[in-house]
Amino acid sequence: EDQVTQSPEALRLQEGESSSLNCSYTVSGLRGLFWYRQDPGKGPEFLFTLYSAGEEKEKERLKATLTKKESFLHITAPKPEDSATYLCAALISGAGSYQLTFGKGTKLSVIP
Amino acid sequence: DAGVTQSPTHLIKTRGQQVTLRCSPKSGHDTVSWYQQALGQGPQFIFQYYEEEERQRGNFPDRFSGHQFPNYSSELNVNALLLGDSALYLCASSLGGLNEKLFFGSGTQLSVL
Numbered sequence: 001e002d003q004v005t006q007s008p009e010a011l012r013l014q015e016g017e018s019s020s021l022n023c024s025y026t027v028s029g030l031r032g033l034f035w036y037r038q039d040p041g042k043g044p045e046f047l048f049t050l051y052s053a054g055e056e057k058e059k060e061r062l063k064a065t066l067t068k069k070e071s072f073l074h075i076t077a078p079k080p081e082d083s084a085t086y087l088c089a090a091l092i093s094g095a096g097s098y099q100l101t102f103g104k105g106t107k108l109s110v111i112p
Numbered sequence: 113d114a115g116v117t118q119s120p121t122h123l124i125k126t127r128g129q130q131v132t133l134r135c136s137p138k139s140g141h142d143t144v145s146w147y148q149q150a151l152g153q154g155p156q157f158i159f160q161y162y163e164e165e166e167r168q169r170g171n172f173p174d175r176f177s178g179h180q181f182p183n184y185s186s187e188l189n190v191n192a193l194l195l196g197d198s199a200l201y202l203c204a205s206s207l208g209g210l211n212e213k214l215f216f217g218s219g220t221q222l223s224v225l
Contacts, residue, residue, distance in 0.1 A: 004154075032212070034213075036216075041218065042218050042219075043116070043202050043204070043216030043217050043218050043219050044155065044202075044214075044216045045216070046213050046214065046215065049212065049213065087154055087155075089154070091211055091212075098168070098210070098211050099157050099168060099170065099211065100155075100157060100211050100214070101157070102154030102155050102156070103154050104152065104153055104154045105154055
């Protein structure tokens with residue numbers, strides 16, 4: 001069964017304290033790995049897509065990396081406005097279809 | 113540039129009732145996908161509509177059905193509501209029947225009492 005697991009479930013950081021969020025996946029037919037940010041009461045907002053092991057993408061204080069079994073979202077010197085739930089999702093191909101399977105997310109709180 | 117819009121934002125129903133949720137995709141997008149997000153969970157794929165046809169479906173019962181109109185807007189219908197259907201229902205739009213780089217709306221919060 002295809003699975004996407006995120007850890008930790010929740011993370012509290014002091015402003016400026018760098019850390020990483022983990023997304024591990026056991027899927028067949030991975031076509032891409034996506035990261036989204038979700039604020040309370042809002043829909044997910046697209047951040048990155050990674051397609052192959054070794055690939056890296058950066059945006060402001062965020063950097064996403066991908067290996068054959070997991071992806072990391074590195075947050076450098078976070079600010080309070082980075083507080084949100086971060087979701088990863090695997091785009092899986094099978095029987096002619098492509099579906100996104102999401103993890104449960106990591107709730108990040110950045111304390112001033 | 114209008115993003116993905118969903119209506120209503122909140123809805124309260126009782127068990128056994130039927131509900132219709134609506135979605136207008138981002139300007140220029142022709143594909144609409146629906147997701148269910150329970151509290152504390154990630155979104156779960158319900159189905160995708162492209163060219164007015166259901167193209168892909170997740171593991172949801174036939175009580176969940178949908179429609180896409182010629183202007184690309186879409187409806188999600190849920191019959192015989194159960195308490196477990198209480199969730200945030202998200203609509204996402206994309207281009208060309210693909211699931212790449214989805215743009216999500218803010219969702220409809222459905223409560224079933």
